[in-house]
Amino acid sequence: MQVSGIDIKVIKSKRKTLSIYIERDGSVSARVPEKVKDEELQDILNSKEYLIFKHLAEWEQLNANAVEREYVSGQSFLYLGRNYRLKFAEVEAGKLHFRKNTFFLNPTDKDKAKELFIDFYKQKLNTKLPGIVKSYQEQLGVLPRILKVMELQNRWASCSANGNVNFHWKCAMAPIDVLHYIVVHELAHLIHNNHSKLFWNEVDKILPNYDAQIHWLKINGAGMDL
Numbered sequence: 188m189q190v191s192g193i194d195i196k197v198i199k200s201k202r203k204t205l206s207i208y209i210e211r212d213g214s215v216s217a218r219v220p221e222k223v224k225d226e227e228l229q230d231i232l233n234s235k236e237y238l239i240f241k242h243l244a245e246w247e248q249l250n251a252n253a254v255e256r257e258y259v260s261g262q263s264f265l266y267l268g269r270n271y272r273l274k275f276a277e278v279e280a281g282k283l284h285f286r287k288n289t290f291f292l293n294p295t296d297k298d299k300a301k302e303l304f305i306d307f308y309k310q311k312l313n314t315k316l317p318g319i320v321k322s323y324q325e326q327l328g329v330l331p332r333i334l335k336v337m338e339l340q341n342r343w344a345s346c347s348a349n350g351n352v353n354f355h356w357k358c359a360m361a362p363i364d365v366l367h368y369i370v371v372h373e374l375a376h377l378i379h380n381n382h383s384k385l386f387w388n389e390v391d392k393i394l395p396n397y398d399a400q401i402h403w404l405k406i407n408g409a410g411m412d413l
Contacts, residue, residue: 188217188229188232190233190235191240193215194214194215195207195215195216195217195232195239196214196215196216196217197216197217198216198217198219199220199221200218201220201221202218202219202220202221204220205217205218205219205223205228205231207232207235207238207239209243209245210341211340211341211409212341213243213247214341215239215243254410256412256413258273258297258300258301259273260272260273260274260275261273261274264304265360265411266290266311266359266360267359267360267362267363267366268362268363268365269362271285271288271289272290273291273292274290274291275291275292275294276291276293277294278291278293279293280295280296281296281303282296283303283304283306285307305356305413307359308336308356308360309336309356309359311359312336312356312359313336315359316334316336317334319366319367319370320334320374323371323393326392326393327371327375327377327378327389327393328378329350329374329377330350331346331350331351331374332349332350332351333350334351334352334353334354335351335354336353336355336358337353337354337355337356338355339353339355342355343357343369343408344358344370344372344373345373346373346374346377346380352373352377354369354370354373357411360411361404361407364400365400365403365404368394368401369400371390371393371394372390372397375389375390375393
C-alpha cells in the first residue's frame with residue numbers, strides 16, 4: 188500500500204491494534220490486525236500520513252550519525268560500545284585479532300575484512316550471550332530453546348513462537364548494558380509476544396532504567412554497521 192507516494196509493507200497477524208514502524212533501513216511497515224479489510228486499512232493509513240512523515244523525518248535526522256567505514260589502518264570500529272582502531276600488521280592470516288585495545292588484520296586479508304569482522308562479532312556474542320540469557324531467563328521464568336547469532340536485517344533480535352531467540356551480530360557493537368537490555372526485551376517476548384503495557388511491565392521489573400538503553404540505540408543504532 189501507499190500513502191502520499193510512500194510504500195508501506197503491511198504485515199497482518201492476530202494482533203488487536205495497528206502500529207506503524209520505520210525500519211532501520213528507512214522503509215515503512217504497518218503491523219495490522221488480520222481482520223481489517225484493505226479498504227478500511229487504506230483509510231486508516233491515510234489518516235496517519237502526518238505521523239508517518241514525522242517518523243521518517245526523525246529517522247533521517249538520526250541516520251545522519253551513520254558512518255561509512257573503510258578497511259584501512261586508523262579506521263575505528265565499534266565493540267561493546269567503544270571505538271577501537273584497526274591496524275594492519277603481520278599477524279596470523281584469516282582472523283581478526285583484538286588486543287591492547289586495537290584490531291589487527293594481516294594485510295593479505297584486506298579484501299575479506301568485513302567477513303572477518305562479522306565472524307569476530309559472532310564469536311564474541313556466542314561466548315557472552317549464554318551467561319546473560321541464563322541470568323535473565325531465571326528472573327523472568329522463561330526457557331528459550333535455541334540461541335542464534337545471525338544476520339537479522341533491520342532487527343536487533345527476534346524470537347519465534349517455539350521459543351528460539353535470535354540476535355543480530357551487530358549487537359556486539361553495543362555497550363554491555365544495552366546488550367543486556369536487548370536480551371531482556373527479547374526474553375520478555377516469550378511471555379508477551381507484543382509491545383503491550385504488560386510486556387513493558389515485564390521489562391521494567393528487570394531493568395527499571397531501560398529507557399536509557401532505548402535512547403542509546405535510537406541515537407547510535409545507525410552507526411552500528413560495517
